[in-house]
Amino acid sequence: FMYLKEVSYVIKYFFNLKQALRGTGLLTSDPRLKDCMQQIHQAVQESVGTAMMDQELFRKCVGSNIVLLTQAFQRKFIIPEFEAFTSLINHLYYNTQAQKGGKVANYIPQLAKFSPDLWGVSLCTVDGQRHAIGDTNLPFCLQSCVMPLEYALAVHEAGTEQVHKYVGKEPSGLKFNKLYLDEEDKPHNPMVNAGAIVISSLLKMMDYLKKMAGREYVAFSNATFQSEKETGDRNYAIGYYLKEKKCFPSGADMMAALDFYFQLCSIEVTCESGSVMAATLANGGICPITGEQVLSAEAVRNTLSLMHSCGMYDFSGQFAFHVGLPAKSGVSGAVLLVVPNIMGVMCWSPALDRVGNSIRGIHFCQELVSLFNFHNYDNLRHFVKKLDPRRQTGHERNKSVVDLMFAAYSGDVSALRRIALSAVNMELTDYDTRTALHVASAEGHLDTVKFLTHTCKVNPNAKDRWGNTPLDDAMQFGHNAVVKVLQEYQSIYTHTLMPEELRLLLMV
Structure with a gap:
């Protein structure tokens, strides 16, 4: 509801709300918004000059649709980033x-x-x-x-x-x-x-x-x-x-x-x-x-x-x-x-x-x-990097990062496999921009490193905030078997566009 309060201050005319809704994927012609749209249209028609629609009037207009609009503006629909999609x-x-x-x-x-x-x-x-x-x-x-x-x-x-x-x-x-x-x-x-x-x-x-x-x-x-x-x-x-x-x-x-x-x-x-x-x-x-x-x-x-x-x-x-x-x-x-x-x-x-x-x-x-x-059956082909428009941002991403990093730290390949099968981006980074491959390499988990590289095909050249790659971490802690795997993988790795990169490229 706090988000709707913020929105209410900037809506001056009917088409502003229409544009805001379109960004979420909702149309003003949506039958669920019929009463809301009628009241807002009437309120705008009755407004004097260019006066803003105040908070109280906006709340009255959208009251019957508060749940739907909250879901829309907080990006809780099945496809949260609808404009990018x-x-x-x-x-x-x-x-x-x-x-x-x-x-x-x-x-x-x-x-x-x-x-x-x-x-x-x-x-x-x-x-x-x-x-x-x-x-x-x-x-x-x-x-x-x-x-x-x-x-x-x-x-x-x-x-x-x-x-x-x-x-x-x-x-x-x-x-x-x-x-x-x-x-x-x-x-x-x-x-x-x-x-x-x-x-x-x-x-x-x-x-x-x-x-x-x-x-x-x-x-x-x-x-x-x-x-x-x-x-x-x-x-x-x-x-x-x-x-x-x-x-x-x-x-x-x-x-x-x-x-x-x-x-x-x-x-x-x-x-x-x-x-x-x-x-x-x-x-x-x-x-x-x-x-x-x-x-x-x-x-x-x-x-x-x-x-x-x-x-x-x-x-x-x-x-x-x-x-x-x-x-x-x-x-x-x-x-x-x-x-x-x-x-x-x-x-x-x-x-x-x-x-x-x-x-x-x-x-x-x-x-x-x-x-x-x-x-x-894409979930059976988890090594293929495809876009998942259902992916939530914010809290869901944070949870995915924690699960991913803990599995890499523990050397739990089974957990990593489950995470990959659920379409999580295996190149997510923590607050130090370290990837799961950084963590697994630093801990010397050979099987985990092999899974992340040869199965998930993650980027071996990713750098954390100190400029270190997974190979640097493996060398620092003397994990020679991991060093060998990473060196061999680096020699054959071909960078492919990750989902976010592809989305940004196509939006340019």
Whole structure:
């Protein structure tokens, strides 16, 4: 609250607060801030001349949102340094924009009208931090990106057991619109056309999508719907094949299910509303910007599992290997990406590769995971230096330094391994700018020095405040075996940019 007191003295106009909030990732349009924004706007309108908004008036305006605003200004959201994070996201966006090639889907006439040059990325964290860059307010159809949302709703309403009476759980290994069933005569999974058509017979959907998007833009494209029906011969064939194999629930109308499936594919979103949908999945079914429980935890868990294994058309295996995150693509050029417990992302660019995935969308996802430690299994590859935007400053950093230095002093390699696996920067320094390698070298812990150098690949040339390197410490205390290891490591060490250095470089 003391921070808010300080902020209150410098806010003169409404846009000052808007700018301050944007630095934390919150938008003034956030539904959670609706009452607060209305009161502040009214107060500013009623202010005389350029008089400051005083402390008492500011407290009255923000009183109902004091917890949320305190979290924001004290950087207690999932991504504390949000402006630095989004600066890197923008860098990835512009790099990806240079990707050329691919073709816009033309077998549905309405999709063929979009330019291949359109490119947008939006993200929403589980705390409701928002960022958008590029063509993020243009509506486009979800197409197959609706499939995981459709499946999640079906499980939410009917339960896992009921849904999977009719649809399998395995990757098909085949084209998404193939006329083919599994050994039990069921569609392989809900992420292919056959599975989505069957699930269409189980539910009603539009209101749930609006709730997932926090009531942001969700609409229906009748033109796309008509295009889908007129060019849907393959899907009609799949529908009759499913009917012949008795895949539909008893009493279900196959034509009605197909019609509804075409409607679902024709639902429009923007990158911004789509990112909130993805964030709802990342947040266990709770919409981050409204706090509403839209989907059950069971539905979200199942959905993310299937997105991870089956979501990317014929590219699912490679995507799971390289990106390691749940995702779903659509022939409109959309890629819905979920970073569980952190954020949701919607990428959109209509130019597609040969199997129907957005070229820019795929490239962005790969670059995102190359820069940040978001891959599901990055914690097993702790020797790779990646950025962790979740890293807290202040108290959390101090605790990490103490744990790191004590483990190095004790020669506890197991503890160091646990610290490294939790994505702590192994080159953190204490108040004397000494690293863990300094401490381990001074104490003569050979195995610890080997772990820090050959596994964690820390910098052997770091200097403390007296100008000494780890090698100097090892030599001073006569630890000859450590000296030999450090000398050999220095000869092969190649300096790579540490996360903080990379962040600063990209912000210049």
